[in-house]
Amino acid sequence: MGMPAAGKPRRRRRRLLPSRLVTLSNMAASMARTCSYVSRRISCFLLKRLHPRLALRHRFHGSAVAHNGLLLSLNKRGILKDSFPENAAQDQLPRLLQSGSQTVYCGFDPTADSLHVGNLLALIGLLHFRSAGHHVLAVLGGATAQIGDPSGKTSERERLSADSIEANTHSIRESIQRIFTNHELYFHDGSRELGTVTVLNNRSWYKDWDVVAFLSEAGRHFRMGTMLSRHSVQSRLKSAEGMSLTEFTYQVFQAYDFYHLNQIYGCKIQLGGTDQLGNLMSGHEFIHKVSGEEVYGLTLPLVTSSVGDKLGKTAGNAVWLNRDKTSPFELYQFFLRQPDASVEGYLKLFTFLPLAEVERVMEQQREEPGKRLAHKRLAAEVTKLVYGKEGLESAKRCTNALYQGSVQALEQMSDEELQELFREAPFHELLLEAGTTVIDTCRKISAIPEGPKGYRMVSEGAVWINHSRTDKPEQVLIPKLHILSNGLTLLRVGKRNYYIIKWLGL
Template identity: 50%
Template sequence: MATFTQRFLVRYRCRKTLKMRPFIQSAQRIGEPSVFQHGFQVRCSHGSSSHDFLTTLRNRGICESVFPNTRPDEIMQLMSCPQALYCGFDPTADSLHIGNLLSLIVLLHGQRAGHTPIAVLGGATALIGDPSGKSKERRAMSAEEVENNILGLMENVERIFRNHSNFNHFFFPPHRIFNNRDWYKGQDIISFLSTTGRHFRLGEMLSKSSVQSRLNSKEGISCTEFMYQVFQASDWLHLYQNHNCSIQVGGNDQTGNIASGFDLIHRITNKYVFGLLVPLILSPSGEKLGKSTGNAVWLDPKKTSPFDFYQYFLNLPDSTLEKFLQLFTFIPSEEISKIVESHLSSPEKRAGQKILAENVTKLVHGDTGLESAQRCTDVLFGKSVSALSAMELAELQQLMKNAPTTELPAASDLCLKDLCLKIKCFSNEADAERIICAGGVYLNLQRVTDPQLQVGKAGHILPNHITLVRVGKKNFHLVRWWV
């Protein structure tokens, strides 16, 4: 039977959307034993004992609370030796977003401290739907849609772990990725209810805040969504029994589901497990960032380009700078204090936001994505012709989504006025003459005022065979010259 990762690789090879090498080189494949089972010793990247990462998470504001919060000695003792910790991601979209990124960063902090991170993709639970934080039932998804979304999420997770590993020079415990459909597909509803289901008490299930809020709503809650907490709890039990996973990471809106898993594991094993609750990421205006609110900052470059991703962090207000540096980077806290202090001495330079944007973009999109974001920034805001010359047509088209592209032969002997008419900047010669002479037209970020200027002979075709034409402040046109 092919593993989930093997099936993922075959699908992507067929799609020709990813290079295979990074995945072949991935440190851990699904179903393989953890390095701890082979007796290897993992050196923490910061040289401290593995349980210190809890202190790190608290000090940085990444972990808002621990569930249950009544057993601090037990969790510190538990984390004093290598553990597995997991976070689940339901594939309700084909990409994760920066709210999910914070949970991945918790897994990365755990990995840096010598623990084994596990990402669980909810191929089964996505078909059920989590009622947490929802005022009505989620849209039903087809199995094919879920499968396609899983491929996107797995690419996101693999890329971030790979980037993190590439940018650090320490040995980290390998990460693991599972699809929870793999451990449900062999079960039937009768056997599931007669084994796992008998450990749940209806009163406790009804008391969950996610259930209560829906019971009190006009729409109510379906039996399907009501059972979601049972399946998430069962996921954790499976991971605990098969992969020594004692820690679950989730947003603070997942407290009810984490409590269900805690209760199930304790009833069956008489052991204690723990949840690490991370804050929800809000926009500067206080709204939750995510798919349901329509303001998600996606991790897939096709949905949010590296430039837009970079700009989101670059444009955060000063009031959130220190918090986001603590949450989304691995810069030591003492260094963050110095960065913020230096930034506040000249806030107009946005030096702190630049460091934040560079670090997060590099983690999510790698060196190539960061370089692209910086080139795009230099072109739009720095008026850098050298940066424009280094850009590919596809990169410019992504940057200027509404800019039409025209392909012309490089041998064309066009003056500026004729070029503008040919690419439909103006509808008539009179407008073209008037606006060019008034200084309203730019070639490759430089103002030109001569309608008869020979574009090719004047050197306005860049080495990348592109000319960027701008009319006014916002109307861009791309010209691709072919030989």
């Protein structure tokens, strides 16, 4: 299913115009060479003289969002955390959303070849707005990935090549389109017309900028004191590594992104994680200075592990949204294994179940906790959103094959599923010859030592074939017992050493 196209972008006056053709990477390098010394001196001086400005924020409360059904629903689900400016959730934003379809955006820098579960919550936020009839923009940072967002980072990102960013952008674009398509297929009830969804790359509006022209036009609207007061900047300036000029300017580029989308697409709302509040504020201030328009920022909670660590690339504990990095089975198991204390909150955050249905599922869980019905519902809903109905069925087959010893599930599995399930297992293709025995098979794939020791391992029951122990080394392989109907054999030696065999010549 193709993605619906957004309405025709509208052009508005007072747009900042590009000049010479210079790539953003050259622009960043030029800025770093010419301004790094000045930046260090100014930073040291201002940090001694200025106190950080307090971020104007408003913690969501029911009374603040009671006038708008969408905001109230998102608040109850825990998806919205803060708003900017301070009074946005009380009056202006509800009135704006009630006035007609709005355009909302969220950005994703392609610093890896896949999004992760932390990004999924941002996509779900966009999906809720789209379901309410609003138009959404998913902006891929093909340009800003070359700069590197310092928010929540203790050190500067390694610089990515242009080819890596392009490949990452292509992969992430496909993931976003897949998730939006799955939502439309499996979760939209059709009671209301969906808003449009458009995936953009911010490189398209930076590639023609000249560094001097950009600084002259955009840079004059930013104040060093304000930029230095941002938490993402303060924490890095106090660290041993410090902060490069390139990273310091990231908030300028994200602010300009918001301005550009506001001018071309009429976008007035930006979503971002709580660590993005400073960048959202920069965008609001920049737009207000340049065009005088009122725009808004909404932050989403950061997804953390059971011990409170942020789930993401930097933390090294990411659960990815691409099948070649995290299979449907692995995603399913991630949510199935969540602590009991987290499951209700995750049902509200990561699924589109009505809140009354969430409460009903939780009541069933309390009545029969051993069945873990809430965990299973959570895992199923998220897996279907990310990988579709086929992905969910694959996850269930893998679960049954691995944890319930189901031979039927093994027979229904494809080569790809078996390799996903046993990622570390060697995969062998063998020609099935007449009279092939268990010991022949084990030796051909080097699953056991040569000589008497290997023979003895089979005799003593250390080898399992398709979940059944075998202790007869000279046993000739029997179809449907040792070789499944799909032409595969799952062989295990000991407790953890798996081997996958695909038989040829059947």
